[in-house]
Amino acid sequence: MEGMEKIHLLMVDDEVKFLQTITERLKLKFFDITSATNGKEAIAAAEKGRFDVAVIDLQMPGIDGVQVLEILKKNHKYLEVLILSGHATIETAVTCTKLGAFKVLEKPCDFDKLVEAIKEAYETRLKKKFEHDEIRIKQIQALALGQSPLGILKELAKMDEAEK
């Protein structure tokens, strides 16, 4: 991954030692990482930064992983979320998948598998974003035909509003 654009990763886990160690390891794999030890911090970090992928633990004090997943997916359209938990059951996996989780991994997880899953999630994000941009470019091209500059701007504002 050296030489490539770094993947911006948000790691969320209340097990501080686990979070520190895995963050160090992922840094060596050239990820750009921000870590959070609870749901509240994670949501605040996601508001401030631009992340490609988030890796979230399920059981945390306060706002739990399922709630964090729901909020992040609602507020950050292209953010892909991986769940990494020692508490994952079939039921929680189904819930998380329905809420838009990219994958649910069980802790302890093989590090290479985690890295692979993060890369897959990143590629999915890029693909979704590319497809969205492509549609948008086509919409803009269609708008440009026969519209005044002011009309184009108004239509673009409407499109932006619809995407919120």
Place this chain on the structure above:
Amino acid sequence: MNDALNDMNAESLKFFGKVNASISHELKNILAIISETAGFLNDLTELAKQGKELKLSLLENCSNSIAEEIQRGFTTIKQMNRFSHSVDVAVMDVDLLDILDLMIGLTGFLSFAGKVRIEDKDQKFETITTCPFLLQNLLYRILCFAYECAGPEGEIRLRLSPEKDKGILLRFINSGQMPVEKFPDEKIKQTADLLGVEFKKNNSFYELNMLIPYTCDKIKDVEKNQ
């Protein structure tokens, strides 16, 4: 009494399962830390082979971390062992402080668990004749209720005092309010009733008092039905 016992048995199984699930989660967390730390040591070794400087402090941190997690694992397994053996004998003489200590340890694995402190831990009390498993169940549920009331940053203090010829008065003093309308729920009431535990009224929303008897007749029924 039999219906109550059947309900209690089903609840007891649920409780046993719940506690074991939380222990397995704790052990998974410990193994995850050991696994990642060992992986990190491998990463550092690979980097050193490529000629990058290897910081000794990092190695030291990693080995300390592994040692600490192994110790945490031993403690968890000891608690699991103590808990598993609590069903060996239906009724026996127990040290309330011992049971409280174990329940504080086991509830500590829950994500919403806050701080708990037993005041005057060095006091000596008479043993109580009870069903240890049901008493654990009761204290576990009350601690969970108290954690939820205290919130993630809260603290619960436990104060114990002997009541002559009656039992031990256990007071939960919480930094958060414990709404009276939510306590005790049906399950807590049922378990407390079987154990002869009496909830004492007090005027504070921050305090919950219970008298755990030295012995009670209902416990003898539990023993017969086992």
